[in-house]
């Protein structure tokens with residue numbers, strides 16, 4: 001029987017939590033997630049552990065160990081666990097331990113919905129924390145719309161595109177803080193995007 005769960009919590013607002021995510025989080029002995037993920041479950045009485053960039057690997061190891069010992073451990077992943085989420089690192093660590101994945105609404109999905117982009121025929125790429133790959137430029141030039149999770153900032157990605165010959169007049173959209181009260185959607189040319197300041201939680205679309 002599996003007692004380790006990777007639970008997608010969607011883009012951030014409680015409105016996008018699934019019933020399954022709520023039920024499973026409610027069954028946890030140990031609930032682990034980023035500050036913004038844990039905030040969605042104030043009523044859950046489980047022991048809560050906050051994940052951050054510094055403690056991530058150690059905390060994942062602890063989660064697997066505790067689940068091996070019979071505790072019900074729920075790891076919260078923003079968006080969906082399988083897209084730039086916690087699925088990959090847990091697959092590496094879990095060994096023989098079985099676990100379950102509960103899907104959540106990815107930032108890519110809510111972005112596509114807001115902009116009415118049918119995502120069955122577009123490029124989707126996550127560079128989150130991985131650096132900008134050489135394949136980015138050919139992708140942007142293949143005639144399809146591209147949805148990107150940036151490596152670090154929007155500024156870094158847009159400057160890279162411009163420096164690598166992408167037309168500054170290409171239509172672009174930045175979706176920031178999707179589903180939150182301070183959600184911001186900026187539509188402009190690629191070059192004009194550089195006139196705006198954006199934080200960490202952004203999705204970039206290039207038409």
Ligand SMILES: C[S@@+](CC[C@H](N)C(=O)[O-])C[C@H]1O[C@@H](n2cnc3c(N)ncnc32)[C@H](O)[C@@H]1O
Pocket residue numbers: 011012077078079080081082083084085105106107108128149150175176177178179180200201202203
């Ligand atoms: C570690 S990745 C997690 C992606 C997540 N698993 C998903 O399916 O959306 C974090 C990045 O996702 C994007 N992201 C997550 N939530 C977002 C939101 N509410 N609004 C805009 N971008 C978001 C941002 O690019 C952020 O830097």
